[in-house]
Amino acid sequence: AFNNILNTTMRELAKILRVQAMAVYVLTPPDRMRIAAVFFSPFAYARNEKLRQLFLQRAGQLEQMVLPLLPAVAGRAIQSGEVLKIDDAREIPGFFDPMEWAPDFLVHSALAAPLSIKGECVGCLEALNKTKELGLDRFSSEDTRLLEDAGFFLSRILQNAQGQPAKLNPEEAAICVARLAGCPYVPEGELRIEDKELLEEIGEQVLKRYQILPLSRLPEGRLRVAIDNPLDYPRIDEFEATTALKITQKAVATAKSIDEALLRIYPDESVLEKTAETAAQQALGELAQESG
Numbered sequence: 001a002f003n004n005i006l007n008t009t010m011r012e013l014a015k016i017l018r019v020q021a022m023a024v025y026v027l028t029p030p031d032r033m034r035i036a037a038v039f040f041s042p043f044a045y046a047r048n049e050k051l052r053q054l055f056l057q058r059a060g061q062l063e064q065m066v067l068p069l070l071p072a073v074a075g076r077a078i079q080s081g082e083v084l085k086i087d088d089a090r091e092i093p094g095f096f097d098p099m100e101w102a103p104d105f106l107v108h109s110a111l112a113a114p115l116s117i118k119g120e121c122v123g124c125l126e127a128l129n130k131t132k133e134l135g136l137d138r139f140s141s142e143d144t145r146l147l148e149d150a151g152f153f154l155s156r157i158l159q160n161a162q163g164q165p166a167k168l169n170p171e172e173a174a175i176c177v178a179r180l181a182g183c184p185y186v187p188e189g190e191l192r193i194e195d196k197e198l199l200e201e202i203g204e205q206v207l208k209r210y211q212i213l214p215l216s217r218l219p220e221g222r223l224r225v226a227i228d229n230p231l232d233y234p235r236i237d238e239f240e241a242t243t244a245l246k247i248t249q250k251a252v253a254t255a256k257s258i259d260e261a262l263l264r265i266y267p268d269e270s271v272l273e274k275t276a277e278t279a280a281q282q283a284l285g286e287l288a289q290e291s292g
Contacts, residue, residue, distance in 0.1 A: 003037065005157050010039035012180045012231075013127065013150055017111075017143055020044035020129035021099055023062075024115075024154065025074040027122050033069055033078060035098065036123070038062045043131045044105065051104065058102040071096045074124040077112035081121045083148060086110040087138050099128055111139045113151040117159045125151045149179045170254045174228065178252035181230045186253045191215075191226055191261045198223075202243050204266050210239045213258050215251065224249035226258060 010022035021044055024037040040055035069075030071094060077084045089095045089107045097107045109130050115123035127147060130137045153176035171188060178185035193199065194216040199207060202214060212235070213226040223245050227236070230250040240246055 006037040006154070007039065009150055009154060009180060010037060011041075012182075013146070014039060014041035014043070016146065016180075016182045017127050017139075018043060018131045018137070019127045020131060021102075021105070022128070023074065023099060023126045025078065025124040025126065026115075026158070027069075027078055028066055031069050032066050033072075033075055033123070035062050035065045035067075038099070040102065040105075044129070054103045055105070062098065062101065065098065067098060073097055073110045073112050074126050077114050077124045077126075078121050081114050081116070083114070083144055084110070084112045085139055085144065097128070099126075108136050109139060111143060111147055113144075113147040115151050115155045115158060117155055122155070122158065125154060146179055149176065152176070153180070170256055174252050174254045177229060177231070181250075181252065183230050184251045186226055186251050186257065188254055188257045191253055191257050193261065193265075196265070199265060202245075206239070206242055207262060208266075210235055210242075211255065211258055212236070212239050212247075213253070213261055214245075218248060220246075222246045222248040224251070226251045226253040226261075228253065228255045228258060 006024055010024070013019075014022050020041055022037075022039045022041070023035060025033045026036045028034050038059040040052075040059060042052075045051040045055055069079055073084055073086060073095075074097075086092065086095075087109055089097070089110060095107070097110065099105060100107055107128050110126065110128050111130075112124050112126045114121045115125060125147060127139070127143070130139050130143065156172075175185050191213065192215070193213070195214070198214050198217050207213070211228065214223050215226055216224045218224060221244070225247050227250055229235075230252055236247055
């Protein structure tokens with residue numbers, strides 16, 4: 001499960017950040033680190049299938065390698081416990097990143113966020129080579145915040161994988177899922193339904209079945225909705241097929257928030273049988289399965 005979450009996190013982050021590669025490093029005390037996962041995105045190989053296969057092969061070789069913390073960027077982030085941002089690696093004398101062992105891959109820019117458990121740095125989440133439509137770009141402050149959020153999420157999952165229970169509460173889980181999916185998060189108690197007639201058109205039974213809350217109607221049969229897991233594509237597809245409406249804008253809310261909103265409209269029945277905590281953990285499980 002942990003590897004699935006790693007793969008999903010890196011794939012989604014690579015799309016949102018528009019980077020060529022992602023990597024996760026885990027500290028091997030006292031002064032070494034293991035490459036736990038590597039992902040080369042389509043931004044690195046475009047439509048070159050031969051290069052994609054080479055990157056895939058090299059990713060498998062890089063994973064599980066153990067190397068010294070220094071002088072790698074990830075090792076420096078682990079050692080300092082702080083986010084490191086490099087705009088132009090070529091300007092740094094002696095720059096080194098193990099990802100350059102991949103064929104035809106040079107690191108131009110890097111962003112590395114430490115992973116911490118109970119105040120101790122245990123690893124690093126690294127993004128390499130920010131891109132734009134034509135060429136390379138620099139990492140922004142928003143990119144840094146996103147990587148830190150993802151690092152917090154992975155730290156909690158890593159803690160569980162090491163046998164140290166650290167459940168995310170429902171709101172933490174929803175925030176992590178929202179950041180990874182690139183969707184806005186709606187805090188508990190702040191869901192606002194703008195078109196109640198729309199809910200009546202869709203019907204109570206459908207709303208209860210899919211736990212997707214339409215917030216507003218957009219032109220041409222499109223919807224803005226709240227959902228606990230925006231990456232649950234089978235559920236979204238079924239909802240669209242049932243309603244003949246297209247979801248084009250998604251916001252993330254906890255299952256509890258959606259439950260309470262539906263209860264305000266249909267107060268005579270419970271619309272959710274599972275607890276909010278169970279729903280949040282299921283959302284994260286489904287997120288992990290996206291890479292399976």
